[in-house]
Amino acid sequence: MLTYRTYEEVEELPPGHQLQVDFGEAKVEKANGKWDKAYVIAFVLSHSRYKYAEWQEPPFTTRDVLRSHENAFEFYGGRTEEIVYDQExxxxxxxxxGDIIFTEEFQAYKEQRGFSVQEAQGRFPCFFFS
Structure with missing residues (x-):
């Protein structure tokens, strides 16, 4: 059975407006010939499609996610007005x-960085910086 994906054009956003964040994993062969999983967090600027990613062997924790955000902001030379997460x-x-309850660490980070949260279309929230 064939499965077809539906694609639609996405509105072009101005530079610095939006950053998209997604998570993934891959099987990797180690030097000893054994296979293991590697986990990735990927950041993509919506306007330029400029990418930043971090890989690690253990699954990401909230603390890893926050560290990766700071590294991405440093890599890009700043942060965008909003961040859209593909997995929260x-x-x-x-x-x-309907109210999202965040982990303590993420709530503290959100407050420290000064961004608010609004529900996005679909099931993932958008994070807007003020």
Whole structure:
């Protein structure tokens, strides 16, 4: 059975407006011939499609995600007005009647960096810097 993906044009955003963040994993062969998983967090500037990524062997924790954000901001020379996450489970505890409850670490980081959260289309939240 063939499966078809639907694609649609995305609105062109101005430079510095949006950063997209996604997580992934891959099997990698080690020098000893054994296979292991490697985990990645990838950042993509929406306007230029300029990319930054970090790989690591253990799965990402909230602390790893925050460190990676700071490294990405340094790499890009600043941060965007908004960040869209394609997977938020490392930053959230649960959703309580439409209200997103963040991990303590992410909540503190969000407050320190001064951004607010609004629900995006679909199931992932957008994070807007003020």
């Amino acid at each position: 489970k490392l930053m959230t505890v649960s959703e309580n009647g």
